[in-house]
Amino acid sequence: MTVLTRGLSFEQGPIRPPSEASSLLLRFTRNCPWNKCTFCPVYKGTPFERRSLREIKKDIDAVAQIIDEIKALSWSLGEGGEVTEPVVRAIMTSNTAGHCHRHVAAWLYWGTGHVFIQDANSLIMKTDDLAEALRYLKERIRGITRITSYARSSTLSRKSLEELKILKEAGLSRIHVGMESGSDKVLAFVKKGATAKQHVDAGLKVIEAGMTLSEYIMPGLGGKEMTFEHAVETARVLNEINPHFIRLRSLRIPPVVPLYEDVQKGRFTPLHDDEVVREIRIMIERLEGVTSTLTSDHIMNLLEEVQGTFPEDKPKMLAVIDEYLELPEHDKLLFRLGRRGGTLRSIRQIYDPDVRSRLEVALKELTTETGFDVETLIKELADRYI
């Protein structure tokens, strides 16, 4: 059987968006050059580092070599160079294959052709360097159909339209921006390091350059103090941008983030799940004239079913929210328990008598075992996903 080179690897960062679950992950920079958002636990305590073009190209070469090895293995197994289940199984059980062989094998098996460039803001690279790295990536690895990166609005707004067009031409096809809020007050309070105006400028420029734009919104980020302002201003900014995607990722506040201290000191009052749902309703209701697709694919969101494309699916999205808000209080509680415990995805599931009785038993047992009241229990379950 073909030998897989032991220790052959390339570098990867800690996170990717949910929509990049079947993408090849490649790291062009390390950590976050801003790293001050008070709600964000991801890179705290780790300094930002640029990676040299030489290092990045070496990693791309490692991916190309891994692909060659996997294809050779496929031939040796009689699979004709295709990455089939027997090939993936052979790699998963091989003792010379490391994490990178497994990651690339899964990527080839899924066959998406999608690549996600890590970490938090690859657009901070010099445009020429990033373009060269992207071109090298497309040259060395065949079959890439989409390249995506996170980018900060403040960085994007410093790039010219021409620079963004160069990057698009080099292969960068999609940008995810952590907009979080369209309210300048909320953005300043959580130290986002971007203004609503920068979000609008950056978003419009990305679209004009021909790239697909995703804006990540963080329901709950205004707390009780600014929930209405957060919802209304976020809708206003999204209406101005009309991004291709609006993605919801609801706020959680683990003790490691600076916002936790704001909560302890009484400067920020977190919303209850039901208040977050009402806030999302206000935002959706005010989204007018957009043709964006809204997704709620993040595990932190209570209502995964709130998704669709504007304008046609807006009534359906509001109806899902209303269905939840009109549930009897005990049913809401059971749904939240099931959702935060990872067993429910749809509101309707709680009408299933078996599911219901299992949730009733779980509620009784978990509160007895942990000694937590129900709200603390649900919060603890939700925080496991941070």
Ligand code: SF4
């Ligand atoms: S810019 Fe993004 S990665 Fe950086 S601190 Fe803010 S939320 Fe976290």
